[in-house]
Amino acid sequence: MRALLDRTFREAGGRVIAALAASFRDLDLAEEAFAEACARAIERWGSAPPVDPAAWLYAVGRRWALDRLRRRITAAGYRPDVPAPPPTPEDQAMALDDPIPDERLRLIFVCCHPAMNAEARVALTLRTVCGLTTPQIAAAFLTPEPTLAQRLVRAKRKIAEAGVPFEVPGPDHWPERMDAVLSTLEIAYAQAHADAAGLGPNADLAVEVLGLTALLARLVSEDAEVQALAATVRFTEARRPARLAVDGTMIPLTLQDTTLWDTGLIAEADLYLARSAALSQASRTRPGPRALQAAIHGAHAGRRKTGVTPWAAILGIYNALLGLRDDPVIRTNRAVALAEVEGPESGLAALDLTPIPGWLPWHAARGDMLVRIGHDAEALHEFEAALALGPSAAEQRYLAACRDTSRSRLSPFSA
Known part of the structure; x- marks a missing residue:
């Protein structure tokens, strides 16, 4: 029973909350109603789980929300939307031409409303539609959890005060929401990809x-x-078959067996990347940040044919990318490329210009560079800091092996 509820929460939670929000124009009420429905599911699903768990949660949540509204003295004049009439044959025919035919994607467009600032709408969409937790979203934005939680509260308050409609925008309004939509998909995929074993609660987001x-x-x-x-998602997902050793340890990109990479996904990625480049050329515009990131992944994919990673070219792309998206994540990744081109000392110096304590990839990269210049005591500290951040099992095994190697080199009894 609990497994069914967990699966329904992951797969349909965002959809149910968004549907409740659309009905009552109140995101806080929708989340409370969904939480209450889940609590009642724990009590009642044991002996006879429903045929359609998502519909059950929506119906129970809607009844609870209506009861709650009736008890609100301050909402005496409030009336929820009148339920829509049953669809006519004409309605059903029109639905076939829905401009956004996927439900999750529709909800992402709905929640990425331009009334909020870019970061707030992405964070709220990740929380509401994709089901990410507040700690996960805070980590993605490199923001303290309490700060992110406050931003979510303010965003929901702004939605309520501005009367933001929870409705699917027409194509004319897509451009003003597109960057937030793409950022939402980027972060959702990154959360799924972070677990090399693909066993985490957000693993299903990768395929989605x-x-x-x-x-x-x-x-x-x-x-x-x-x-x-x-293109980027396909280049990255193509490497999944090579990311895990037999014992369940994560294998970093530079050590992966490229013969295990999914050539079908790489071919798809190449087509998307070529399409992106052609569009930029036709419009006489410089490649955007996502195009440059895709080019970096494409360069890594080239190792399957040449056996060599073109680090100098990758560093050049990172240099261009910093001009468009200068953030700590890009700087950390650039430092890794710099270490391959100019040596670990240069990479470490670049890494230390933008310290990100508490971010696992930064500690892991710094530990690796310290090992390469023989500073095992400092490297040990970085690997222990990364392990303290609670990585998934596969990443934990890899970092623990790095830590133990550094520790053994410091021991007078090591061989």
Whole structure:
């Protein structure tokens, strides 16, 4: 029973909350109603789980929300939306031409409303539609959890005060929401990809984002950044078969067996990347940040044919990317490329210009560079800091092996 509820929460939670929010124009009430429905499911699903768990949660949540509204003295004049009449044959025919035919993607567009600032709408969409937790979203934005929680509260308050409609925007309004939509998909995929074993609670988002980016690339075929994101997700997902050793330890990109990479996904990615480049060239615009990120992944994918990673070219792309998206994550990744081109001392110096204590990839990268210059005591500290951040099992095994190697080199009894 609990497994069914957990699966329903992951797969349909965002959909149910968004549907409740659309009905009552109150996101806080929708989340409370969904939480109450889940609590009642724990009590009642044991002996006879429903045929449609998501519909059950919506119905119970809606009844609870209506009861709650009736008890609100301050909401005496409030009336929830009148339920829509049963669809006519004409309505059903029109639905076949829905401009956004995927439910999750529709909800992402709905929640990425321009009334909020970019970061707030992405965070709220990740929380509401994709089901990410507040700590996960805070980590993605490199923001303290209490700060992120406050931003979510303010965003929901702004939605309520501004009367933001929870409705699917027409194509004319897509451009003003597109960057937030793409950022939402990026972060959702990154959360799924972070677990090399694919066993975490958000693992299903990886396959879903593959489908959503393909759909979006078809719907918005003339947007170079949309095509580029579809390429990046495929380049990255193609490496999944090589990311895990037999004993369950994560294998970093530079050590992966490229013969295990999914050539079908790489071929798809190449097509999307070429499409993105052609669109930029046709419009006489410089490649955007997502196009440059896709180019970096494409360069890594080239190792399958040449056996060599073109680090100098990758560093050059990172240099260009910093001019468009200068953030600590890009700087950390650039430092890794710099270490390969100019040596670990240069990479370490660049890494230390933008310290990100508490961010696992930064500690892991710094530990690796310290090992390469023989500073095992400092490297040990970095690997222990990374392990303290609670990585998934596969990443934990890898970091523990790095830590133990550094520790053994410091021991007078090591061979």
